[in-house]
Amino acid sequence: xxxxxxxxxxxxxxxxxxxxxxxxxxxxxxxxxxxxxxxxxxxxxxxxxxxxxxxxxxxxxxxxxxxxxxxxxxxxxxxxxxxxxxxxxxxxxxxxxxxxxxxxxxxxxxxxxxxxxxxxxxxxxxxxxxxxxxxxxxxxxxxxxxxxxxxxxxxxxxxx
Amino acid sequence: xxxxxxxxxxxxxxxxxxxxxxxxxxxxxxxxxxxxxxxxxxxxxxxxxxxxxxxxxxxxxxxxxxxxxxxxxxxxxxxxxxxxxxxxxxxxxxxxxxxxxxxxxxxxxxxxxxxxxxxxxxxxxxxxxxxxxxxxxxxxxxxxxxxxxxxxxxxxxxxx
Numbered sequence: 001x002x003x004x005x006x007x008x009x010x011x012x013x014x015x016x017x018x019x020x021x022x023x024x025x026x027x028x029x030x031x032x033x034x035x036x037x038x039x040x041x042x043x044x045x046x047x048x049x050x051x052x053x054x055x056x057x058x059x060x061x062x063x064x065x066x067x068x069x070x071x072x073x074x075x076x077x078x079x080x081x082x083x084x085x086x087x088x089x090x091x092x093x094x095x096x097x098x099x100x101x102x103x104x105x106x107x108x109x110x111x112x113x114x115x116x117x118x119x120x121x122x123x124x125x126x127x128x129x130x131x132x133x134x135x136x137x138x139x140x141x142x143x144x145x146x147x148x149x150x151x152x153x154x155x156x157x158x159x160x
Numbered sequence: 161x162x163x164x165x166x167x168x169x170x171x172x173x174x175x176x177x178x179x180x181x182x183x184x185x186x187x188x189x190x191x192x193x194x195x196x197x198x199x200x201x202x203x204x205x206x207x208x209x210x211x212x213x214x215x216x217x218x219x220x221x222x223x224x225x226x227x228x229x230x231x232x233x234x235x236x237x238x239x240x241x242x243x244x245x246x247x248x249x250x251x252x253x254x255x256x257x258x259x260x261x262x263x264x265x266x267x268x269x270x271x272x273x274x275x276x277x278x279x280x281x282x283x284x285x286x287x288x289x290x291x292x293x294x295x296x297x298x299x300x301x302x303x304x305x306x307x308x309x310x311x312x313x314x315x316x317x318x319x320x
Binding site for chain 1: 223227290318
C-alpha cells in the first residue's frame with residue numbers, strides 16, 4: 001500500500017483516506033459519532049458563519065424563542081453550557097442587540113432572556129440554514145432512516 | 161413554568177433540562193448528533209484522561225497500529241487533522257516514547273510512523289476504555305439497534 005503512495009500529490013486526500021485503514025475505530029459507535037458529527041458540524045459552522053453566528057449562539061436564540069423570558073441559568077443548563085461561558089455568550093448577543101436580559105421581577109438575583117426583533121430575524125435566517133442542512137441529511141438517508149437515526153440518537157441521551 | 165423554578169437550588173439541573181424546551185432543535189439530526197456526541201465524548205475523554213491520553217492521540221495510536229509504517233501525511237489525512245496540529249501531536253507522542261518517526265527509505269522527504277512497545281501497551285489500555293464505553297452504548301440500545309446506528313452514521317460519512 002505504501003509504495004504506490006510515494007509520489008502522490010497533495011490533492012489526493014480522498015483516495016488516501018479510502019486506503020488507510022481506521023482499524024477497529026470504524027466499528028465503534030463512539031468514534032463514528034465523533035467523526036460524522038465533526039463533518040456535519042463543520043458544514044453547519046460554515047453556513048452560519050455567513051451570518052456571523054456561531055452554533056452555540058444560534059442554539060441559544062432557538063431556546064429563548066421556544067421559552068420566552070426563561071431564566072438565564074435555566075437556558076445554560078438546558079444547553080449544557082458552563083456558567084462563565086454562558087455569561088460571555090449572552091453578553092455578546094446583548095451587545096449586538098439580538099437578545100435582551102431583564103432582571104426578574106420575581107427573583108431579583110436572576111435574569112430572564114428575551115429575543116429582540118433583530119435577534120428574531122437572525123434566528124429565522126439561521127434556521128433556514130439549519131433546515132437546508134437537514135434536508136440534505138434527509139435526502140442522503142431517506143425520510144424513514146432519518147427518523148430512525150434521530151430516534152436512536154435520542155435513546156443515547158442518557159448515556160454516561 | 162418559570163414561576164415554579166424561582167427558588168430552585170443549583171443541584172437541580174436534571175429537572176431543569178427536562179422542563180426547558182429545546183424547541184425545534186430537538187428535531188434536527190444535525191443538532192442531536194452534536195448534543196449526543198458531546199455527551200458520549202465527554203465520558204470517553206474522562207476515561208482516557210486517567211491514562212494521560214487525549215482522544216486524538218488515542219485515534220492516532222489505533223491508526224498506526226492498523227497501518228504500521230504509514231506515512232505521516234497519510235495518517236493526518238485519514239484522521240482529518242491539519243498538518244500543523246498533526247506534527248505537534250506526533251512530536252508529543254514521540255517525546256513520550258509511544259511512537260517512533262522514521263525517515264522513509266523510499267522517499268527521503270517523508271516520515272513513516274511506528275508504535276513503540278510503550279505505545280502499544282498504552283493503546284491496549286485505552287482500547288479497553290473504548291470497549292467499555294461501547295459495551296455501555298450497546299447495552300443501552302440493544303445489539304441490533306447499535307449496529308443499525310453505526311450503519312446509519314456510516315451513510316452520513318459523505319455529507320457536506
